Amino acid sequence: MTDFHILLLPILLLKTFMTYTTGRNFTVGLLIPYTTPVTSSADLFGIRYAPASLLALENINNSTHLLPGHHLSLVWNDTKCDRNLALKALIYQIYEKRVDAVIGPACHCEVGARLANVENIPMISYVSGVIQIFYCTGFPAK
Ligand SMILES: *[C@@H]1O[C@H](CO)[C@@H](O)[C@H](O)[C@H]1NC(C)=O
Ligand SMILES: *[C@@H]1O[C@H](CO)[C@@H](O)[C@H](O)[C@H]1NC(C)=O
Ligand SMILES: *[C@@H]1O[C@H](CO)[C@@H](O)[C@H](O)[C@H]1NC(C)=O
Numbered sequence: 001m002t003d004f005h006i007l008l009l010p011i012l013l014l015k016t017f018m019t020y021t022t023g024r025n026f027t028v029g030l031l032i033p034y035t036t037p038v039t040s041s042a043d044l045f046g047i048r049y050a051p052a053s054l055l056a057l058e059n060i061n062n063s064t065h066l067l068p069g070h071h072l073s074l075v076w077n078d079t080k081c082d083r084n085l086a087l088k089a090l091i092y093q094i095y096e097k098r099v100d101a102v103i104g105p106a107c108h109c110e111v112g113a114r115l116a117n118v119e120n121i122p123m124i125s126y127v128s129g130v131i132q133i134f135y136c137t138g139f140p141a142k
């Protein structure tokens with residue numbers, strides 16, 4: 001399930017940004033439990049897969065086929081798998097950094113997904129329990 005989600009991420013992001021026809025710089029927020037494992041899967045430390053996000057965005061930036069004319073930059077925060085910290089970081093990313101989309105927050109996302117939804121920010125969590133996926137993947141009508 002986890003691998004499936006990670007593979008799906010770039011496709012969902014592309015789908016989100018593809019609707020813009022003129023060149024834009026998008027900011028993507030990454031909420032990641034950097035040195036804290038996701039409780040349900042003891043080996044899922046963010047530090048092991050965080051660089052993949054950066055590489056994926058760099059690949060999209062460099063590509064003349066993926067989102068031509070658009071550029072993606074990344075802001076990230078360590079959630080430490082903590083509900084309140086994740087929400088605080090999401091508030092920072094949405095209202096201070098003005099992110100266009102959020103990847104994460106991985107551990108707990110019911111409240112964060114609601115905030116993203118009311119603010120019309122697409123949010124994709126890359127790891128969650130089966131029931132949580134329902135709450136974690138919010139695609140507001142933009
Ligand atoms: C995006 O950012 C780059 C580098 O900062 C800049 O050269 C470019 O003009 C920006 N593009 C848009 C559409 O704002
Ligand atoms: C993508 O390109 C933009 C504009 O040139 C730059 O600001 C940003 O840092 C790049 N993002 C990554 C992940 O390399
Ligand atoms: C993107 O392009 C830069 C500059 O050409 C290069 O240094 C970097 O390795 C490229 N990144 C990827 C992920 O291909």
Ligand SMILES: *[C@@H]1O[C@H](CO)[C@@H](O)[C@H](O)[C@H]1NC(C)=O
Binds near residue numbers: 076089090
């Ligand atoms: C998020 O990260 C930025 C940049 O490192 C930092 O300034 C900010 O305090 C962090 N916010 C939270 C709530 O973690």
